[in-house]
Amino acid sequence: MTAIDVQGLSKRMSGFALEQVSFSVPRGYITGLIGPNGAGKSTFIKMLMGMVAPDQGSITIHGERAGIAGAAYRANIGYVSDENIYYDCLSLGQMKEIFKSFYPRWDEEIFKEYLDRFELPVKKKIKDCSKGMKTKFALALAFSHHPDLLIMDEPTAGLDPVFRRELLDLLAEFIQDEKRTVLFSTHLTTDLDKVADYITFIHRGKLVFSETKDEILERHLIVKGSKELLDADTRKEFIGLRETDFGFEGLTADGSRLQSIFGSSALYHQPTLEDIMYYTAKGGKAYA
Ligand SMILES: Nc1ncnc2c1ncn2[C@@H]1O[C@H](COP(=O)(O)OP(=O)(O)OP(=O)(O)O)[C@@H](O)[C@H]1O
Numbered sequence: 001m002t003a004i005d006v007q008g009l010s011k012r013m014s015g016f017a018l019e020q021v022s023f024s025v026p027r028g029y030i031t032g033l034i035g036p037n038g039a040g041k042s043t044f045i046k047m048l049m050g051m052v053a054p055d056q057g058s059i060t061i062h063g064e065r066a067g068i069a070g071a072a073y074r075a076n077i078g079y080v081s082d083e084n085i086y087y088d089c090l091s092l093g094q095m096k097e098i099f100k101s102f103y104p105r106w107d108e109e110i111f112k113e114y115l116d117r118f119e120l121p122v123k124k125k126i127k128d129c130s131k132g133m134k135t136k137f138a139l140a141l142a143f144s145h146h147p148d149l150l151i152m153d154e155p156t157a158g159l160d161p162v163f164r165r166e167l168l169d170l171l172a173e174f175i176q177d178e179k180r181t182v183l184f185s186t187h188l189t190t191d192l193d194k195v196a197d198y199i200t201f202i203h204r205g206k207l208v209f210s211e212t213k214d215e216i217l218e219r220h221l222i223v224k225g226s227k228e229l230l231d232a233d234t235r236k237e238f239i240g241l242r243e244t245d246f247g248f249e250g251l252t253a254d255g256s257r258l259q260s261i262f263g264s265s266a267l268y269h270q271p272t273l274e275d276i277m278y279y280t281a282k283g284g285k286a287y288a
Helices: 041-048 072-076 092-100 108-117 131-143 161-174 189-195 213-219 255-265 273-285
Strands: 002-013 016-026 030-034 056-061 077-080 149-153 181-185 198-203 206-212 221-226 240-243 247-252 267-269
Touching (some): 002 181, 041 056, 092 108, 198 273, 206 213, 213 255, 221 255, 255 267
Parallel strands (some): 030 181, 030 198
Antiparallel strands (some): 198 206, 221 267
């Protein structure tokens, strides 16, 4: 089952273009959206939420076409923005009163539980809250209207490590019934190591891959060797290369192929998600 289906999505802005992005987010799992600064993650998330209109392509959420006009599907989405989208002059309690009127499945008891759990003072004005408190408030709101889908833009940024771990546990709990789905962007790939089932990687407005985390980690390989192994053909096998006077280290997306080419003359190890992001972003331009 698919929660989100994206087909041929394009958006042009000054100095940036999201180009022909197509992938799907499976229902019942946690998908991590990764990519370097300016890759287009927030723009993509805003398109999901109907806050930015695509130039071309379509987004379908639980079978309903997403868009600026069609607001009904949004009641089923718990959304956490990376910006403060609340009124600064209001208290948390006052903001909640406005927010809940948009959500038919609003659950006051759950909201109170999250306020306690996150230690949020209901009378505190939003402008007086720390960044982490605002994120916790956004999460409390999102969890309190029984969404089927959580879409979050860098929810773990600005959170202390203890709460970050707690949030990851909450996400794992959220998808337990296998009908609910989480999509979140992050720069903290260690968060994804812990909870993500699928990874979608966007770089310079283009989709690099969207696959299960296990498949991604299995097929990519870091290769180290002496410079004699590099020639015009073997260089093409790498997504990114770091070269020194003595040797090289590079990332390939087809580990078994490179093992059959270099055999025992090179060293191999499995990359982390951070390695994959680093080499993809730097490409051939990375030097030690
Ligand atoms: N309203 C806008 N008008 C023009 N350009 C924009 C607008 N919003 C974003 N951009 C540009 O679109 C590109 C992608 O930005 P976006 O915020 O989607 O990236 P991101 O992957 O979320 O980055 P980061 O990891 O730094 O948050 C950037 O070059 C940015 O300057």
